[in-house]
Amino acid sequence: MRDHLSRSSSKAPAAALSNARSQPEGRPLRAAEGSSIAAVAQQAGVSVATVSRVLNGHENVRPATRDRVLAAIDASGYRVNELARNLRTAESRLLLTMVPDFGNPFYAEIVRGIDSVARQHGYFMLLCDTGADPGRERSYFDLLRRRRADGAICLDPATIQQALGDASGALPWVACCEFDPAVGVPYVGIDNYRAAGDAVRHLLARGHRCIGLINSDVDYLYARQRQQGYLDALTEAGIMPDARWRMNLNSLDYEAGASAAVTLIQQPGAPSAIFAVSDTLAIGVIHGLRSVGKRVPDDVAVVGFDDISLAAQIDPPLTTVAQPMRELGETAARLLLQRLANPLANVPGVLLPHRLVIRGSA
Amino acid sequence: MRDHLSRSSSKAPAAALSNARSQPEGRPLRAAEGSSIAAVAQQAGVSVATVSRVLNGHENVRPATRDRVLAAIDASGYRVNELARNLRTAESRLLLTMVPDFGNPFYAEIVRGIDSVARQHGYFMLLCDTGADPGRERSYFDLLRRRRADGAICLDPATIQQALGDASGALPWVACCEFDPAVGVPYVGIDNYRAAGDAVRHLLARGHRCIGLINSDVDYLYARQRQQGYLDALTEAGIMPDARWRMNLNSLDYEAGASAAVTLIQQPGAPSAIFAVSDTLAIGVIHGLRSVGKRVPDDVAVVGFDDISLAAQIDPPLTTVAQPMRELGETAARLLLQRLANPLANVPGVLLPHRLVIRGSA
DNA sequence: GTGAAAGCGCTAACAG
DNA sequence: CTGTTAGCGCTTTCAC
Numbered sequence: 001m002r003d004h005l006s007r008s009s010s011k012a013p014a015a016a017l018s019n020a021r022s023q024p025e026g027r028p029l030r031a032a033e034g035s036s037i038a039a040v041a042q043q044a045g046v047s048v049a050t051v052s053r054v055l056n057g058h059e060n061v062r063p064a065t066r067d068r069v070l071a072a073i074d075a076s077g078y079r080v081n082e083l084a085r086n087l088r089t090a091e092s093r094l095l096l097t098m099v100p101d102f103g104n105p106f107y108a109e110i111v112r113g114i115d116s117v118a119r120q121h122g123y124f125m126l127l128c129d130t131g132a133d134p135g136r137e138r139s140y141f142d143l144l145r146r147r148r149a150d151g152a153i154c155l156d157p158a159t160i161q162q163a164l165g166d167a168s169g170a171l172p173w174v175a176c177c178e179f180d181p182a183v184g185v186p187y188v189g190i191d192n193y194r195a196a197g198d199a200v201r202h203l204l205a206r207g208h209r210c211i212g213l214i215n216s217d218v219d220y221l222y223a224r225q226r227q228q229g230y231l232d233a234l235t236e237a238g239i240m241p242d243a244r245w246r247m248n249l250n251s252l253d254y255e256a257g258a259s260a261a262v263t264l265i266q267q268p269g270a271p272s273a274i275f276a277v278s279d280t281l282a283i284g285v286i287h288g289l290r291s292v293g294k295r296v297p298d299d300v301a302v303v304g305f306d307d308i309s310l311a312a313q314i315d316p317p318l319t320t321v322a323q324p325m326r327e328l329g330e331t332a333a334r335l336l337l338q339r340l341a342n343p344l345a346n347v348p349g350v351l352l353p354h355r356l357v358i359r360g361s362a
Numbered sequence: 363m364r365d366h367l368s369r370s371s372s373k374a375p376a377a378a379l380s381n382a383r384s385q386p387e388g389r390p391l392r393a394a395e396g397s398s399i400a401a402v403a404q405q406a407g408v409s410v411a412t413v414s415r416v417l418n419g420h421e422n423v424r425p426a427t428r429d430r431v432l433a434a435i436d437a438s439g440y441r442v443n444e445l446a447r448n449l450r451t452a453e454s455r456l457l458l459t460m461v462p463d464f465g466n467p468f469y470a471e472i473v474r475g476i477d478s479v480a481r482q483h484g485y486f487m488l489l490c491d492t493g494a495d496p497g498r499e500r501s502y503f504d505l506l507r508r509r510r511a512d513g514a515i516c517l518d519p520a521t522i523q524q525a526l527g528d529a530s531g532a533l534p535w536v537a538c539c540e541f542d543p544a545v546g547v548p549y550v551g552i553d554n555y556r557a558a559g560d561a562v563r564h565l566l567a568r569g570h571r572c573i574g575l576i577n578s579d580v581d582y583l584y585a586r587q588r589q590q591g592y593l594d595a596l597t598e599a600g601i602m603p604d605a606r607w608r609m610n611l612n613s614l615d616y617e618a619g620a621s622a623a624v625t626l627i628q629q630p631g632a633p634s635a636i637f638a639v640s641d642t643l644a645i646g647v648i649h650g651l652r653s654v655g656k657r658v659p660d661d662v663a664v665v666g667f668d669d670i671s672l673a674a675q676i677d678p679p680l681t682t683v684a685q686p687m688r689e690l691g692e693t694a695a696r697l698l699l700q701r702l703a704n705p706l707a708n709v710p711g712v713l714l715p716h717r718l719v720i721r722g723s724a
Numbered sequence: 725g726t727g728a729a730a731g732c733g734c735t736a737a738c739a740g
Numbered sequence: 741c742t743g744t745t746a747g748c749g750c751t752t753t754c755a756c
Binding site for chain 2: 748749750751752
Binding site: 408409410411412415422423427446448449450451452 | 725726727728729731732733734
């Protein structure tokens with residue numbers, strides 16, 4: 001039971017112990033005011049141990065003593081030095097989150113979920129944008145070994161995670177969205193294969209026979225799974241998938257989607273519908289289509305993936321596969337916390353439900 | 363105040379000296395492998411001081427010795443414990459970034475800028491979403507006093523910053539986008555007054571006389587400044603601003619913009635153009651307008667603010683005032699680093715240029 | 725060039 | 741209930 005005792009002392013900076021500017025010049029004057037627990041102890045006429053007990057909300061302190069300590073604390077404006085605490089307790093109380101691109105609304109929302117449960121449990125979040133680069137990924141991951149973070153959540157491509165898995169035996173980390181069950185770390189995600197199938201079947205039901213796929217990089221397991229879902233759905237409908245209908249992009253940016261759509265739609269035998277594996281891509285697709293005079297959904301139907309809040313706002317509103325982004329993040333954080341609390345416990349992989357949201361674009 | 367409970371209790375009893383695997387089972391065996399610098403020292407047959415020197419790249423180590431140490435290091439897979447290092451050097455090497463909402467693409471891009479220069483200088487970023495709540499803000503800010511972060515960048519409303527300024531004398535922080543020159547902390551932003559004027563004058567030049575303003579919360583200095591810019595531009599054009607043309611929202615979400623637009627446009631004497639102080643709002647506005655059968659820009663012109671990447675993708679493409687988001691973040695980080703390096707130096711406030719980007723919506 | 729030793733500020737036994 | 745004490749793992753004088 002920790003009690004951070006923020007105890008917002010609304011007192012003015014209490015005259016900062018004579019101290020004055022005896023600084024040997026140039027030096028960053030540090031810890032000017034009521035530093036150390038020792039100062040508080042002295043002022044309250046107790047031992048450091050007692051102050052520590054009060055600070056940490058231990059029960060075994062006589063109320064009178066506690067009050068004296070508390071008084072000394074907010075008379076001096078003391079704040080615990082968590083650097084010291086962290087060394088002593090051997091934990092940083094930081095959770096590392098590695099995402100390929102936190103500018104993407106999809107990841108942003110997941111990060112929010114992570115952050116909220118982390119905070120709820122007294123952890124802060126170290127957010128690292130890896131750009132899906134294995135090198136950066138590795139170097140961030142090293143923060144765990146250096147004890148700068150107590151645990152990590154990785155949203156990077158499965159291919160990168162595999163390398164991690166090898167190199168980093170039993171470090172406390174979990175996978176979110178991307179995961180390879182074979183790596184053996186706890187994970188949370190959705191059933192991408194089925195989700196993609198659902199999207200394609202919706203298009204099929206609308207009468208489309210030529211359906212394009214604008215996919216992201218195959219480094220992502222989800223990209224491979226969704227592609228397989230797409231392929232199988234087509235095949236099951238008696239359609240022979242044409243390789244020219246498929247594109248792989250190494251970016252989820254709007255622009256990437258837009259130019260891919262232009263390319264795709266201008267070739268002979270172009271599809272009458274496009275399934276993009278991300279809403280950002282899909283929004284770009286719609287833009288690209290419009291730029292070459294195609295109307296959505298009349299000329300070309302479009303379905304996206306994720307259901308970011310923007311999806312409902314654009315014209316036409318985007319039909320898409322909703323992922324429970326917030327819950328994905330929250331679950332990942334919980335899994336990690338669980339693993340931290342009990343390193344040997346068997347933490348499971350969990351799959352969350354998706355759902356097709358039909359709007360105007362398809 | 364808040365007290366974060368639950369700290370995973372069980373702690374390994376320092377097996378210390380005797381070392382070996384005297385683990386009382388069940389316990390999270392930590393630092394199993396080549397922990398401590400001492401182990402490396404021993405293995406290399408040198409003192410801990412020497413290992414430390416090697417680790418920190420000090421010059422005064424004989425090459426042969428250095429090599430021996432290096433060998434011992436990567437034989438044992440040793441990693442420095444930065445918790446210990448941090449305590450000893452009294453710095454966390456973390457920069458705190460407080461944003462009202464990192465889900466907003468505008469803030470996301472700024473955060474990117476901060477992150478990139480922070481990283482470049484060996485700092486990591488602690489990202490905190492305050493939701494523009496003064497309480498959360500204050501409690502995050504306290505991380506500075508607790509030495510969990512070496513410095514902070516605040517993007518929260520100026521009104522909140524003022525409270526901070528009072529309470530937190532000479533703590534190392536800087537303001538970004540939002541700032542009150544009177545608070546006396548370094549800041550970076552743009553000239554919101556002129557920027558808003560530019561937007562309105564563009565609308566005026568297009569022949570609009572009734573121009574609505576969809577603004578955010580007046581806690582934000584930028585909101586007040588943009589409103590003044592709007593008002594003055596109108597007045598200078600000989601137009602008497604009508605209070606019914608103005609709305610203040612406490613959210614920048616798409617939905618907020620959409621419903622505000624609906625309200626605004628359905629009243630008698632509704633404006634023929636709308637200036638929204640954020641692109642996300644503007645995108646919502648366009649959506650809202652469309653939902654009640656208004657065409658943009660034919661029936662109502664719309665101009666936004668920020669120029670997030672999405673602005674060019676929607677239909678119609680958004681006319682907006684571009685802010686140099688990335689540079690804003692980079693500059694803020696540099697200002698902070700500067701202040702950290704030399705606490706007594708006078709760090710300036712800086713204003714970056716904005717620019718009107720004319721696209722299809724107005 | 726290298727080692728010995730003194731803490732950084734805190735927590736947690738262990739006594740009393 | 742409270743105090744004494746021993747470090748957490750590292751950096752850094754200060755000697756040799």
